[in-house]
Amino acid sequence: MRSEEHLLVEEQSISLKDSETSSKSEYIKNTSEEIATDKPRCLDDDYEVVYKRPKTLVDVSMHYCPGCAHSLVHKLIMEVVDEMGIQETTVGVAPVGCSVFAYDYMNIDMTEAAHGRATAVATGIKRLMPDKYVFTYQGDGDLAAIGIAETIHAINRGENFMIVFMNNAVYGMTSGQMAPTTLAGMKTTTSPLGRDTAFYGEPIRVSELISHLPGSFYVTRQAVNSATAVRKAKKAISNAFKYQKLRKGTCFVEIIGNCPSNWKMTPIEAAKFVDESMIKTFPLGDIKLPKGEDLKLLQEDK
Amino acid sequence: MRSEEHLLVEEQSISLKDSETSSKSEYIKNTSEEIATDKPRCLDDDYEVVYKRPKTLVDVSMHYCPGCAHSLVHKLIMEVVDEMGIQETTVGVAPVGCSVFAYDYMNIDMTEAAHGRATAVATGIKRLMPDKYVFTYQGDGDLAAIGIAETIHAINRGENFMIVFMNNAVYGMTSGQMAPTTLAGMKTTTSPLGRDTAFYGEPIRVSELISHLPGSFYVTRQAVNSATAVRKAKKAISNAFKYQKLRKGTCFVEIIGNCPSNWKMTPIEAAKFVDESMIKTFPLGDIKLPKGEDLKLLQEDK
Amino acid sequence: MLEELIAAGFGGQGVLSMGMTLAYAGMIENKEISWMPSYGPEMRGGTANCITILSDNKISSPIITFFDSAIILNQPSMDKFESRIKPGGVLIYESTNIIEPTKRTDIEVFGIRAAEEAVNMKNSKILNMIMLGAYLERKPVVKIVSIIEALKKVLPERYHNLLPINKLALEKGAELIEKEMVSMGEAF
């Protein structure tokens, strides 16, 4: 049972050597010298690779904490880029947040954006290159706090790009302050006694909110805390990429991401916390789906 | 049939003299010397005043264009302040927009806010003086374009103040550029061929959008283009003031306002345009009403 | 030649387009020109004014305090600008709208009943051209043909049918001020 969703990458070697440095100017080569074998080292010839890291994910160790969802979602996006073969035509926008170095890991053209402004930056890019695949990748502080204006207006204009919204309910990078999505009662460094909704309001459900804007075309909320969840999340990202071709509006993929460090949990506890707490406030699933005729368009397009 | 909704103001003279200047430092006196009679000049004694300008509306000529809704809504707010007797405990926040001089007309303490920031400013005021009645007054450019982040977050926090949202579908003050609420196909100086929704998206329905935020308590959309509409609008403003006492969240009163000058219409045409076009996109009526138990609280409070 | 003119009146009386037409005409005659609208403190429905400068040489400041000439269309503008006309300067005002003209005696003053005349000519929009005609008769800084050329540029194509009536208005203005000039000549 070979999963359709997982590309068999044939071109790149698997090695144990750790390319520690992620120097920005260093070109990650895909040249043939480097392509070794797809066979495992310690094993004979009848084995076939059924899963390996996407080749567009730069082969360096990522700076994220153990069990951080960012690295996983980076991987998923690159898997989709590889599967669709759109490395050349994809431009990403990296946020300020823990994923500020996303451009060190994704082997595509990328732009860093000021905190909260990724969708404005992406608007500038996509409007001038409507044929490129453009996406932003943003945290909940970035997208829902300081950047909510740009988020809402980009979506209201129906900008034809994908927004990957990594909702981990805290400000990861700055060490765990309250985010607009922090759960009621959840403790953070700036809500030391737990988020008091009488004072700070309820956590914002961004996906639901922006699904009311006519400019949003596809809105879904996923998690990445189990294999099943990961499969669905990848499918969502894949859909969102494909829908860009239709030019029908913004595709919004919210991902409930684990932040073990700032939740003060082990990665495993964090994964459980997603199921037990996060999805109570942020239920998973599709929130807005393209209408039938729009999908037909896509099929015709193919 | 004496309308309950219209206060009979007894204290202030009606005169034909035009207090032209609205110098900011000039104190509008309510001293008894100035209080003459409530009888009309040309008329005998059996007549009683049934409607006169609210005394808290400063007796100067307002700078607005003929038929502008701003002046009318200013009047309504001041009528409610007078009726509730809360001149001393009300603090207003004026926007940047045509109503930038609102503080010249409302005889209460007021703060001018930077373009789009009225709700942040009001947050600063209300959080420190939770017992005062606080309101912002904002145009659609102010509240829905540059200020949408502050709007959404203030409402999401459930700030206990009133937002009067004057939606005239254009940037009035800067001479008629497109606003986020400009109707599809409507011509403005920056949408000279009419708003192209494929390019700029649909007009934002702010009231509907923010009604999805749990922090909003009372959300209603009114117009002021007829006597009936005016009565309802005033009632809405009055409700919104009263609900502040409950500390249950933000009260949001959207008013579809006429901007004859930038709609390039006569005031009468503009009033018709509200009925014929504006309310198609922005249907009038209550969008979110306080729940029964909350209202009961208010009655107990009385 | 250097002519610094202020034109002022209610919004809607066409002072801005009057000044602009004059500036265009100057440009057609290869003069240096500058036209500066008051975009400022005037209130909605309040007054509007513009400064038009025509010169044979490079113009230094487009905003000036004292004027060679003034075309004034309403009372508030009269009150504001009368003192800022240079001694020996020319003031032309719309005399149906203005009932308290200047008391200055060191300038030439002409009252033109342009509004009345515009009603007579059945087009309220040409009030400004009547005033401009009057001004140009007293101060022929550009030729009338240049004004007509300029109007072609200022007016959108679809209004070009109005060129003749504008020409008539210019002539009417010239005629009205001529009468005034005669009577002033007597008064002096």
Next chain:
Amino acid sequence: MLEELIAAGFGGQGVLSMGMTLAYAGMIENKEISWMPSYGPEMRGGTANCITILSDNKISSPIITFFDSAIILNQPSMDKFESRIKPGGVLIYESTNIIEPTKRTDIEVFGIRAAEEAVNMKNSKILNMIMLGAYLERKPVVKIVSIIEALKKVLPERYHNLLPINKLALEKGAELIEKEMVSMGEAF
């Protein structure tokens, strides 16, 4: 007296609180102190370090390039800081974690098997106190009692039951380095 110390290791090894405890102890002894964490380029799960300065006089810069002493808990930190110890300075490192210590001969070098010892003592958290104890034995810039006092401030009340084991750890460190010192003495 002026002592400029760098402490560095993996996040989680407690280098920051080690430095902070030392600084507090200095404060208790009425010294001028400064403690400066690296809040910077270290990555998530990467290394952490802090500079602690104790002095009898006013401290000028809290950030310095060269150190009197270094307490190093992992290999990357060793690689980064070994060259920045002043000649004649003291380097104390955790020798179960670090397999390539410095090759410098112009400084005193001590390897302490603190991780192993912490395991023996059944509390991995006290690794840092073992190291601190070793350091203070070689460089008694503050008294152990001051450290204990400082720990009372640094540790939340609910952890005060851990004070005895911390004290033991400090003593263990002192003991371990003494052995090392003896052996070094022989080597010199």
Next chain:
Amino acid sequence: MKGNEALAEAAIQAGCDAYFGYPITPQSEVLEYLSLEMPKYGRIVLQAESEVASINMVYGAAGAGFRTMTSSSSPGFSLMQEGISYIAGAELPCLIVNVNRAGPGLGTIQPGQGDYFQSTKGGGHGDYRMIVLAPSSVQEMADFVFLGFDLADKYRNPVLILSDGAIGQMMEKVTFGKFKPNKVEKPWATAGKPDSRERNFITSLHIKPEEMEKHNFKLVEKYDLIRKDEVRFEEIDTEDAEYILVAYGLCARICHKAANLAREKGIKVGVLRPITLFPYPSKRLFELADKAKMMLTVELNSGQMVEDVMLAVNGKVPVEFYGRMGGMLPTPEEIVEKLENLIHKSHAV
């Protein structure tokens, strides 16, 4: 043509690919003009939700390699400061226009020059500079667009046109055709990574101090090069001038008239008009100070550029200041009077 319209038309002719802006008096005509005209050329004009969004859209489009611009006026320009710092840090070429009005705060919409410091010394955080061009006529509003785009591309640096409400709103003769758009290759742009090259990325982040400092020094070198090669100014009657009026933009025109008036009175006055405010014509001022007895800086603020004049002259001759604010303009007569007073005073001393 109004100054703002001339600028907008020039943008089209200079091959501007995209304009992002937000209305604000006295520069809304730029957005309005382009809203009508840009689509005719298949170019992008987009009214953003705010100035913060505009400048970040510019960041995106400029990073993708396109000729991009925005314009605003003082309060809106303030909102762009973070974005500008990012653009400068990431070395993106683009054109920014500030039609200065009088502040601080909401202020008034009349012309002002109170944004001089903000524009020339970096109103945003960190060490960076924009090339700042100060037009003093409608013709220059147009010309500097061509120049600005070219300089931006040449140095991979944001260029600012610092105009004011009067120049933006006034109408003057303007001719086009002198300049041609001069587009260059941008191999660094994030326009999609072909197999043939490494990926590009645009960033101003250098988390390691060593790298960040290297980047900072690289920028400093660039700015020094600009200081060497791109100084522009205009001199009027300075050969024999005993007194130099220093002024830019609208003020320079008024000073020109004042200088003429003064010469009529027998005072030898010349005008130095900096065209580039960064780089500043300090060297020339230093030279002029050899012959001049005094410099008088005239500005629409409480004294900002005068500091650059003093820095240039470095004590050689007295540097005096005359300023009007709040949208008020000095008259030529006023300036001459001020100058006469100063001369009188200096004799008295």
Next chain:
Amino acid sequence: MKGNEALAEAAIQAGCDAYFGYPITPQSEVLEYLSLEMPKYGRIVLQAESEVASINMVYGAAGAGFRTMTSSSSPGFSLMQEGISYIAGAELPCLIVNVNRAGPGLGTIQPGQGDYFQSTKGGGHGDYRMIVLAPSSVQEMADFVFLGFDLADKYRNPVLILSDGAIGQMMEKVTFGKFKPNKVEKPWATAGKPDSRERNFITSLHIKPEEMEKHNFKLVEKYDLIRKDEVRFEEIDTEDAEYILVAYGLCARICHKAANLAREKGIKVGVLRPITLFPYPSKRLFELADKAKMMLTVELNSGQMVEDVMLAVNGKVPVEFYGRMGGMLPTPEEIVEKLENLIHKSHAV
């Protein structure tokens, strides 16, 4: 106590009624500390949705008459520029803290002094000034909060504490109790209009140029008064100094050590540390220039305050500059070396 925490604790003791802020390294501890502590005193601490919102919340609360503050670091400080210009224009007293990190753009979070111009000359639009206090120790981080609030109230003007990442993050001894909160009546506040007075309003808008200019001149007068009365600085070993190091904040501490090193080598070096960056101790520098042979300004930028030193000295003695950037700090040794080179060069000439 960390510098940031000392500052936060001082805010509580100085009677700060409200704090509005947004997280950013290296100053998030201020918000975090206050989030825990302020509610205990019934005061308001609110994490805003952005720096733009924070500064405007400050505007509202300060306008209502309350002791209000915010803090941020460079990029966030840039976003506040419009709001600060409004606050200055409306003459509202409040305390703003910028824990400077190295830029431009996202830069790095290491200490920097690249926001000097932005802080002292007005990073926002229009003519305005903040009083700028530059602490160089954790103790001063605390003390200047008291001072800052008092100065703000005294002049109805925003006060800025310009610190840097190192001072914010480091721990040092700090004692409280020296200062008492010193609150004043604010009859101008918009706290509700009693019958007994006219209505108050807070605005920076003066649509008529004449009024606006009057307001501008009023501000200028205030700033002149501040220049006269509020200059603060520290002098170390300047009596006999032939060479003066000029530096503020963290740099001043390093210079202190450098001066000691230099004296050990027999070079007579003193340090002038400006405590107020606006108003600047220009007069004192001018005096010192009488005796000194050279001034060397040391900054964590590419040369900003050095301009103020040059302006102060006005050519009397050479003013030199040494700067590190990107979060890199100069060592005392480096500074002495630079100084020796300069002395050598000046002898050679």
Next chain:
Amino acid sequence: METTAKKPETPKERKVKGYVEIEIQKCKGCEICRTACKENALQLSDTINIKGYRYIIANNDLCTGCVNCALVCPDAVITVYRTGVKKKRVDITPKNIKEEIKSIITSPVYGDLTAMDYI
């Protein structure tokens, strides 16, 4: 543009009589009140006020005191009185107000927005 409202031939007798008073110097002639008046009691003047606007004049014979006009008047220039008893009433017309009416104007003040750009 309509400039005068057509008066009905004979005013009906009413139990409640109304009376409106208009601050004509502040009236901007927007005519919103005129359209709100079901009794056709209001009409636009032929002269302009000090601000350059034609203003509203009332035929109080027709007024019922319903306050609609006052409610909708943006500029709050209308005061309404009411009584049940018929008494002497005087219309506000150019004849019985004290202020000077300055002149006839033929172009009302719409359009020419150029002067309106600000902030």
Next chain:
Amino acid sequence: METTAKKPETPKERKVKGYVEIEIQKCKGCEICRTACKENALQLSDTINIKGYRYIIANNDLCTGCVNCALVCPDAVITVYRTGVKKKRVDITPKNIKEEIKSIITSPVYGDLTAMDYI
């Protein structure tokens, strides 16, 4: 904290055999893969890698090649192979990898977030 997964007594015979390869120097020991593996084929090492983390080692006898572990691995360090035929298989353990394993560590790297503040 659980540090070792309990291995089932006797591995079942399977038609499809799996094999996983782990880049241990990049593994961060988060154990997400371990919980995702229904076969209990993965467990945490006792030694740490160059980054200071304990890492994952596999008992490939138990592996079915379901790819779940690789899917959920945030750091993309797992490669999965599969076959139907039983062949020689070698576990990845400290013994058969080339890199030096540096030392025993007893405190895994959670907590101490102080060093993590930035941007």
